[in-house]
Amino acid sequence: MRWALRGAPRWRCLPLLLLLLLVTEAGLGTAAALGRRDKLDPLDPSRGGEEFYQVQDSHLYCKKCPAGTYVADHCKEQNGSSKCLPCKEDEYIEYPNDFTKCLGCRTCREDQVELSPCRAVSDTQCACRNGTFCSPDHPCEMCQKCRPRCPENEVELAPCTPHSDRQCGPPTGTFSSSSNNLLVIILALVAAVVVLALLVFCFWKGYCCCSPGDRRDLSRKPYNVVDYMMQQVTRYRSGGVGTQDNIRNEQFSRDQLLPTTPSAPGPEVVVPRTSYPNVKPRRNLVPVQGKDPVTLLRRSFDIFAQDVPCKDWKRFGRALDLLENDIALAEMNDKYSLEPFFQMLNTWQNREGMNASVNTLLETLHQINLGGIAEDISSKLVQQGSFQYEVS
CATH class of the missing domain: 2.10.50.10 (Tumor Necrosis Factor Receptor, subunit A, domain 2)
Known part of the structure; x- marks a missing residue:
């Protein structure tokens, strides 16, 4: 193979190299597919x-x-x-x-209309009334009114829908910022194609295009193209690359979650557990006397839903040992409100039973580096008069 590459004309080297790349990619894809099928079979409990x-x-x-x-x-x-x-x-x-x-089942609000009723296999479908909308990128706590008309020197590009406001823009044929953005994208694509062509040319000149008069031995190069490809195929088949990466990633995650202890006698070193600086150690909360602890815990869900960022809800649910199916079912509620978070916490409370405690929720926030938010929630619960700090 090396002799053939060294003696071949230049116009024949590039197709051969591309063929080797395609064969290697197909082999790696097949090995990855077989690995995924071997790891998880939906019918194997x-x-x-x-x-x-x-x-x-x-x-x-x-x-x-x-x-x-x-x-x-x-x-x-x-x-x-x-x-x-x-x-x-x-x-x-x-x-x-x-x-x-x-x-x-959910109940549509006064500013919404019912698109389809609740059934055993689907929740009630609601939408904003005509002339109002809710953006799908934000919680839909209340429908907003659409713009009644477009401003002067602009035309309507898209009408008002239950999910978007009326879209306006300059008339067709005038230059706008979108045209400018399109021109920038085209120039960037052209530059990328030129750079890619230069890289292919340099690679071809350096590894594959030896003229008949050039007597250098390709086997002396630090990395021969064919040998490198075969080495990668062997590593993927043996599971070396993916397995080693997974082990490193799991070890890195454990190192980030667990506190570090010194290997030699001396003062103890503890990794900060929250993303907030100067957060004091958490103090346990106890329900105020004379009130039902279960009712107080359920009422606290409102403060958790308001303070925990939406982007951290799933991470919070997984840290509470909820299953992915539990989180998916909670998300089927009104995605544009706080209802999914309430359903997720209700599922957790039902599973924990008498072991459910507001301190478990606060401690879990500390464990996922949201200790500052946990302290804010603790203060609000105390100020609300539902809980008080435990006397040590």
Whole structure:
């Protein structure tokens, strides 16, 4: 192969190199696909397939209940079917699940209209009334009025919809900022093509295009093209690259979450647990006397929903050991309000039962580096008169 590359004419080297690259890419893609199929089979419960769930505190796997039903009783044998009962009126579950009860249907607000009623397999669908809208990028706590008309020297580009305001812009044929952006994009693409062509030319000149008069031996180069490709294929087949990267990533995550301790005698070194500077150690909260602790905990969900950023909701739910299916079902509620967060915390409270505590929620925020937010929530709960600091 090296002799053929060295003696081939220049116009024949590039197609051969491209062919080798395509064969290598196809082999790596096949190996990756086989690896993914081997890692997860949705019909194999022992590998965490999506059609089964593990009964809590046991090694028993049961089939999930279909959409529109909930688990009334777990199966008694491995891979068996659970006893499933249909959701009642004004309740639903949209996906296969292992829930012990159905979710409550939403009710459209006064500023919304009902597009479709609640069914056992789908929640109520609501939309803003004519002339109002809610942006899908923000929580929809109230529909906003659309602009009644476009300003002077502008025309309507898109009408008002329940999800977007009326769009206005300059008339067709006039130069705008969008035209300027398009020109910049075209120039950037042309520059990228030129750079890529130069890189291909340099690579071709350096590794593959030896004229018949050039007697240098390619085997002396520090990296021969064919040998390098075969080495990469071998590493991917053996799982070396992906496995080593995964091990490094998992070790890095553990190092970030766990406090570091000194290896030699001396003062203890502790990694800060929050993203807020100068956060004092967390103090436990206890419910005020004379009030129901369960009711106070549920009322605290409102403050958690307002203070925890939306981008951290899923991370917070996973830290509370909620399943991905639990989080997905919570998200099926009104995505443009705080309702998904309430449903997520309700699911957590139902699973924990009497072990559910506001201190668990606050400690979990500390563990995901949101300690400053946890301290703010603690102060608000004390000021609200629902909880008080535990006397040490």
